[in-house]
Amino acid sequence: VATQMLESMVNSAKPTRAEASDVANAILQGADAVMLSAETATGNHPIEAVGMMERIIKKVEPRLFEKSIELQRYVNSIPDSIGRSAVSMAEALNADVIMAFTRSGGSSQSVAKFRPNQKIIAVTPLDKTSRRLRLQWGVNPLLLSRDFSDTDEMIFQGVNSAYEKGFVDKFDTAVLVAGSLLGLPTSTNLINYIKIDEIINSVGAEKRFIEKKNRKVNDV
Numbered sequence: 659v660a661t662q663m664l665e666s667m668v669n670s671a672k673p674t675r676a677e678a679s680d681v682a683n684a685i686l687q688g689a690d691a692v693m694l695s696a697e698t699a700t701g702n703h704p705i706e707a708v709g710m711m712e713r714i715i716k717k718v719e720p721r722l723f724e725k726s727i728e729l730q731r732y733v734n735s736i737p738d739s740i741g742r743s744a745v746s747m748a749e750a751l752n753a754d755v756i757m758a759f760t761r762s763g764g765s766s767q768s769v770a771k772f773r774p775n776q777k778i779i780a781v782t783p784l785d786k787t788s789r790r791l792r793l794q795w796g797v798n799p800l801l802l803s804r805d806f807s808d809t810d811e812m813i814f815q816g817v818n819s820a821y822e823k824g825f826v827d828k829f830d831t832a833v834l835v836a837g838s839l840l841g842l843p844t845s846t847n848l849i850n851y852i853k854i855d856e857i858i859n860s861v862g863a864e865k866r867f868i869e870k871k872n873r874k875v876n877d878v
Contacts, residue, residue, distance in 0.1 A: 659684045660693035664710060668701040673710055681711060682718045688771055690795040722773040737846040740835060741768030744849050748776045748833040751851060755779055755826055759812055759836035763787050763794065765846045769835060770795045776833075779825050781816040800825055809836055809848070817857040830854045 663681055664673045684692055692715070697707040733739050748756050757779045758766035766780035778797045782788050783805040791799035800820055806812035813834060820826045834850040 659689045659691070660695060662696075663692060663694060664697050664707050667697050667703055667707040667710065669703075671703050671706050678710075678714055681714045685715055685718045686721065688722075688795075690770070691793050737764055737768040738771070740846050740849060741765070741770075742772050744769055744833050744835045745772040745774040745776075747849060747851065748774055751831065751833070753833045753851065754830035755832045757781060757816065757820065757832050757834050759809075759816055759834070760846075761787060763791050765835050765837065766791060766794055766797050768846060770797055779820055779832075781812075781820070783812075798825060812836070813850075814857065817852070817854060821854060821858045826854050828855045828858065 663684075664677050666672075666674050666677060681692060692711065694707055694711060698704040701707060733742055744756055744758075747753070753776055755777045756769055756774055758769050759781045760766050761782060761784055763780065763782070766778055769778055773795070778794075779800055780788075780791045780794070780797045781800045781802060782791070783802045785801060788799040788801040791797050800816070800823065802812070802816060802819060806815065813836065817826075817832070821828065826832065831851070831853050834848070834852060835846060836848045836850075837846045
């Protein structure tokens with residue numbers, strides 16, 4: 659959300675009450691990011707404007723974690739239902755992270771809208787998606803070096819890449835969100851719970867993925 663959020667601070671050191679309310683409501687309505695423009699580009703109080711925006715966000719954002727607010731969020735699609743279930747599972751099992759495997763960014767968005775306490779890692783093979791994900795609330799994009807046609811292989815490679823790049827620790831636990839039909843939009847329909855140390859550099863896991871792919875080839 660951008661444009662004239664704290665417009666009066668171009669000349670004044672304090673915003674109007676209406677402007678502060680607009681920023682607060684944007685946060686409560688689930689905006690991923692709020693942005694200042696003229697307030698910092700040409701305004702007389704750029705530092706004060708940034709500080710005021712930060713104060714409002716920090717004051718209001720904790721309300722998003724209240725159950726009464728979370729339960730009001732309307733779920734009307736399978737991806738949203740999966741995202742909400744993933745957040746509930748992560749909280750119930752005290753998972754360290756939620757990993758969303760996505761091409762469009764939809765999977766991570768479905769998780770982020772419910773404002774989990776866990777870090778969200780969005781794994782994608784597409785550079786343009788990785789860049790766009792940087793604006794999603796609480797999302798840490800992880801770009802894979804290549805695309806995959808098999809969900810299991812993508813998860814195996816994604817978890818290993820997350821560990822190698824420091825996104826997760828060896829003994830972390832994670833809730834995974836993905837789609838069983840790669841390449842199709844709004845196909846998020848999978849949730850899984852894993853222990854990172856059981857996946858990383860696992861010869862057994864890699865062998866299972868190879869055997870599964872070979873079976874598919876033989877069946878054809």
